[in-house]
Amino acid sequence: MSLASSYDPKQFEARLYEQWESSGVFQPRGEGPTYSILLPPPNVTGTLHMGHAFQHTLQDALIRYHRMRGYDTLWQMGTDHAGIATEMVVARNLGQEGLTRDGLGRDGFIEKVWEWKAHSGGTIERQMRRLGASGDWTRSTFTMDPMATQAVIEAFVRMHEQGLIYRGQRLVNWDPVLKTAISDLEVVNEEEDGFLWSISYPLSDGSATLTVATTRPETMLGDTAVMVHPDDERYQHLIGKTVTLPLTGREIPVIADAYVDREFGTGVVKVTPAHDFNDYAVGQRHELPLINIFTPDATVNGNAPERFVGLDRYEARKVVLAELEAQGLLVETKPHKLQVPRGDRTGQVIEPYLTDQWFVRMDGLAKRGLALVEQGEVRFVPANWINTYRHWMENIQDWCISRQLWWGHRIPAWYDAQGNIYVARTAAEAYEKYLKDVPAGILTQDDYEQVLSGEHAEHRLTQDNDVLETWFSSGLWPFSTLGWPDAAAMGARGFERYLPTSVLVTGFDIIFFWVARMIMLTDHFTGQVPFRDVYIHGLVRDKDGQKMSKSKGNVLDPIDLIDGITLDELLAKRTSGLMQPKMAEKIEKATRREFPEGIPAFGADALRFTIAALATHGRDIKFDLGRAEGYKNFCNKLWNATRFVLMNTDGARFAGAPQPRTDAERWILAQLAKAAAEAEAHFAAYRFDLLAQSLYEFAWNAFCDWFVELAKPALQGEDREAADSTRHTLLYVLERLLSLLHPLIPFVTEELWQQVALKLGVAESTIMLRAYPQAAEFAGDYARAEADVEWLKAMVSALRKVRSELNVKPSDLVPLLLAKGDASDRERSERFASQLTFLNKLERIEFVDDVAAAPPAAPAVVGELTLLVPLPAEKLDAERVRLDKEKKRVEGEIAKCRGKLASETFVQNAPPAVVEQERKRLIDWTTMLEELVAQRAKLD
Template sequence: MSDTLAPSYDPASFESRLYAEWEDAGVFRARGEGKPYVVLLPPPNVTGTLHMGHAFQHTLQDALVRYHRMRGFDALWQMGTDHAGIATEMVVARNLGREGLTRDGLGRAGFIDKVWEWREQSGHTIERQMRRLGTSGDWSRSVFTMDPMAADAVVESFVRLHEEGLIYRGQRLVNWDPVLKTAISDLEVANEEEDGSLWSIAYPLSDGSGTLTVATTRPETMLGDTAVMVHPDDERYSHLIGKMVKLPLTDREIPVIADAYVDREFGTGVVKVTPAHDFNDYLVGQRHQLPLINIFTPDATTNDNVPEKYRALDRYVARKAVLADLEALGLLLETKPHKLQVPRGDRTGQVIEPYLTDQWFVKMDGLAKRGMELVEKGDVQFVPPNWINTYRHWMENIQDWCISRQLWWGHRIPAWYDADGNIYVGRDEADARARNKLGTNVLLRQDDDVLETWFSSQLWPISTMGWPDEAKMADLGFDRYVPSSVLVTGFDIIFFWVARMIMATDHFTGRVPFRDVYITGLVRDKDGQKMSKSKGNILDPIDIIDGISLESLVAKRTTGLMKPTDAPKIEKATRKEFPDGIVAHGADPLRFTMTALAGPGRDIKFDLGRAEGYKNFCNKLWNATRFVLMNTEGKTFDGAPQPVTDAEKWILARLSEVSAQAATHFAAYRFDLLAQALYEFAWNEFCDWFVELAKPALNGSDAAAADSTRHTLLHVLEALLRLLHPLVPFVTEELWRSVAPRLSIAASTISLQVYPEAQDFPRDATAEADVEWLKAMVSGLRRIRSELGVSPAKQIALLLQAGTAADRARIARFDAPLRFLNRIERIEWIDGEPPASAGGLVGELKLFVPLEGLVDLGAERTRLDKELKRVEGELAKSTNKLASETFVANAPAAVVEQERTRLAEWTAQRDALAAQRARLA
């Protein structure tokens, strides 16, 4: 361990080196001793790269893990990645295209081999980036959701749920991506407001008595209509309920039905019902036993269920044909612009079709009821607690869960079919045959579909711990580490992941997966806009850490846009915002920024300027450490300091107080308050005030006070580094390694040192009050210097008047520090009118700094006149407000009282300035 320190803060010179040393030394591994503290990493997609949301959540998780590790807990941060079925297939298929190969050309087995090759070569990017951020996870236990252990858990859960009658195969409406040709989850659908049209179409009544006008945004789907619908209380149409209409462009008749779902104010109050192509219509169809007519193929072209002239057309080509024929028949009554929410697949950008298809489903009612009970009785708690309302809403409105996907990459569904379509489920084909007593003469074909990734990730709390293999569970510490302590995740997956983990873990093990769920907001840009590729406002955390040139940043933001026409606009905005690119900040400033912005459950506006400010904070800490090392050269101390000076007693008391605050804020997940408390203590109280207050003792003639101050400087700095370590691990480690030897600490890393707690130093109220008085004196005199523009190096005289007996005693006691810290050549008590001077007030004590020889008196008179005019203007505003009966009568009491306080403050300032100006007359 070195006790030397580089001359400047350069994170690139030590961050990667330190991480490698931590990992090589096994610092992050769970130890199996002490009280367990477990955090489950939400497994990022194996295709992904670290984005700002990851950086935000991973920083908070890392802070919790490092904090508890330092407190002696058996800290386990469970690492891993998700196989990301759709995203991975797209990436690999795109790579194959560059080689002139195709997914279908390779076949299933060949394609899967290519996916594994890609994963080994490029699929670990995000894990490398997580290390760059400082993630202190137990990488030795990292799990990939396609690993054999995790895959076994997926198969076992499917088989058990099927045995219990909770998994079934059936035909239902799903979100369908016509490019990927698979069902996708609601979370993979982005609803975007777009310009569209609303078409009004006449549906003739079958009895020839007139028409009903239907408004629709998707006229092509009328070919699959099975009813038109009105509100049961709509008197305009009550006489038509039960009658039939002729469906235009077809030879079918469909009924007029009544349902309260209809919005009587929308359009004409008559709605077409297409149960096979609209989720709400599907539910209506179920209530009224309407037939389901699917009019599309998997790639969204029309099928044989439409009239022949419209078959084999792309859905939008079919739309044009339908509209043209309706117009020709005089049935297209109106076309008008209309804003509508368009569902697009987040991977392909294609409009999603509600599509009727055979899929595998999980029955959710009973599971959801139990999942709700566990949260309601507090076995799982949400932080902030209001998020339980979101959880409750999802659980009370739950639908059966579509778990199958028409992909090749993923956990293949463990079900087999015979020639007659009978289904046999088993852990493998042999098990399926054995369960159903099938001989080898019966040919079986395994289901081609895979399970959606949420099905496997719902098992994350237990599949990472070896379930269902009892030997692996014992080896990995299942009983010790389940449930985990806290899950840190975003509000957008409370249902898709959090709820499902609660239900699955309880169902299979009788345990909850975690005790707390800390819900974070989204990371937005500095203007509050959601970060997205299409907006061109994405920031890459690695670019903030290591820096990026302007040209590289422009290329990154404009490559692969869904709408290439957006590229010029994005390039222009990027060049304006980052004319010099992004300079390297290092990991610690980014982490501290994330922590400081982490208010409870709120979205955060990320401003790169904040990261720059916290880079300055790290630099301040670096320079303060250099000062301490320079002033303790050749010194070594043992144990706790025995303070001699009042300044030491004050800073030790503040250290104890801020240590208690840190414990409180960690317990409450108030990372923002934690960062604020540590920042204030580090920057203001230690780096500024204590370093300044230590200088008189270090430079004085009292050897005991000097040595005691050196010991206290080292002691408080070392504790401060430990306090900060969970938030800014790299800079604190690098600094600590230089500080620790001088306190006779032989350990190799700060990561395993004890986190500071409130100490038992006796509070010396007199010493603390004296130091606060001294700080006020120093601040007051520095303010006077600043206002006068007097150099800090120039000697001044200090004249004192009034004050209390305590003030006189303190002036005598702190004569030397005051002279040292303020460059005072003489201190004198005066009676009567002082000479031309600048003044200040500390309590009842009046301070005067004679101006002769310091400043241009004429310029000072001008400055005071200008300031006096400004203050009198503010005083007049407050006076007029309070003179207004309307303001006093109608404004909130707190506002009126605040204005009275302002009036008193402005009056005091006016009087002090007037007196000071009078002395210069």
């Protein structure tokens, strides 16, 4: 197969991936030490976003690198069932068919969800393939698969038997639209405009009133105390007295607690333990009653006065405020900025809600989890993230693991008619536990059989309707994917071999929600840590540092960057499903401004290299399409360099490492050794940005530019042995360069490598199985060659700069005069005369004793050596005229800029950006003038 004349990733990326996957090369192989990575499982109904692309690229680079190093590599793939997100998607689809979740019932709805999963569940995995993810798809696990489900049930039952899981009533984040508890990660706090209302609470003895301030007056219906600071002298005499709660008539105590901020408002606050997390903690300390005033859909329930029952929470607010004002108890209303918690799925304001849920006791688990990290069993990269981990673990609360959903792992707990709970692996096991509690003689043998079959109505058990939150099953991911707790499955999937995994690549936003829970649960159930390293990457933002969001119209789809998308397609995609015309208009404007011609196709490799180059050890990653364009050019540069090498080695066949005959060959081998050593160091430190920079510099500058240029004199020279040796080195270094780059840009390197490998007699069928370059392979005493070639490069660069400044045509021959310098300069000038002549189109090279006596010439300096390029008088005169004319034009532009900036009217009235632009123009024009003056002086 010949190499196409131009770089077009669409012609080979999909083809190569299909070949890789079908060959089985992604599966564990190799006899070296193990290297394994867990894929953080994306939502099964989701699509690839930039965060996924960033994370998956880095994981794939590590996997490909270690696979090439001979490690037994496993990249465990999988997807998450995503309870809330999936239910919302399926419910919305049902609505379009005129169906409802409740109308179908639990079993019917779950059936629809499985249909949806079968239809769309593979979308994100197909997109991952498009990006080049080389994971073992044959082992891909879904969190609702039987193997993973068995692990979830076993873990729940064991932890309940150990007293670590319990059911209790506590305050949780509650979404009144979804009617379920949600985690902190699913709550987005947004600053919004609100009000602060001051309300009078009269003392029960009528002696005075206390004024409290609140942003949620409707919750006062559930107040069970007012609170002051114990050291606040203004109120110490009131502690222990009671106030009459307005609108309800209930008497509630005045309590003292150091939680109160004496400087906020009047220093008196209301306490509503059932509707505020901080108040809940206060209530626990002071044994206050918990009065929940809301139903699951955030309407007022019967615990409030009858006239409020049934009102929506915001309607209740209006009525509360109206009655307070009518009674003269509303002291003040003033605007107030507040943080409003909203559900990230529904956008609804989240209620702190008192409800019965299942919890995991975290104290003991957290102590052990923190100790494992403090002792170095798990290492964070960058190391400062251990502080975030430590903060979470030292301030941990019991973990609410139940969700009021239908899609997910149903909690393995059954209730009898009296409300007794039986936690079991199966319904049959639950009935067996239940029957042990039934007094002897109550049931006959026939009754027992009826109960076990679920037919005996009086003794029928009912399974808990709730499901486990997805973080519970995700917390078991390191070992549930390896077959735990089934011994046979554990043996088949390599439990002992692949746990602990080598590294977890994830974002800082889920250090507690996922990373910490995997550490705690893996240690608890297996006695192992889940991974040795945790590499924490930042969040991907747009080029201006703004968070990517659909509402801002700045979301980038990785597949659009790979394949390209027209403006019309992009507009349709971004505004699809938006109900608000203003929002659609805003997004359309932003899109037209940013992408007037759509997004060009960059290919997977250019996107991947951009991601690697941006992967610094910081928190935020600003993604700029300009970088992707630059790295597409880089791939094109590799393509063209390979074409050059192939054309100049046509018919050649070589084997093994070359025996260099020229200094240029020795120099490039030394540079290759340095690049290989740097690559190894950067992979070990997870410095993908430095890795990309190092390989870019070696590929573009050292190989594609300099070595290709330095090889031309030998290739076109009379020394046949030097020409053959140079051909061998060109192929050899290119093959090793492609191998170095392969983990970052797998497609283009494979396509090019296949052509190069043919000429080197390489045994491997794919670059993926080629040994990754090691610095020791290229060892040699090349120090002198390096110094000599660096001198040659400096000479060539200096001469090219002079030719450019003098506007000499590339085809024109010019003489070169050399002066000063030392003995080594003379020796190198003679030894590299043919290269200098060839590369710089020189007519001749001469040494002169006196620079002053030399004809008019443009000078340059390399070390102690002076270079002079004389030109015929007519060319010098023409160049002087051109430079004088250009100098006059630039001086005119400088005068214009200075005139504008000297005008107070312009500086004060023009937009700041325009003024700043004019200042920059002045600097640029001034710099240009200085360069022109210097060039002109060379000709005098």
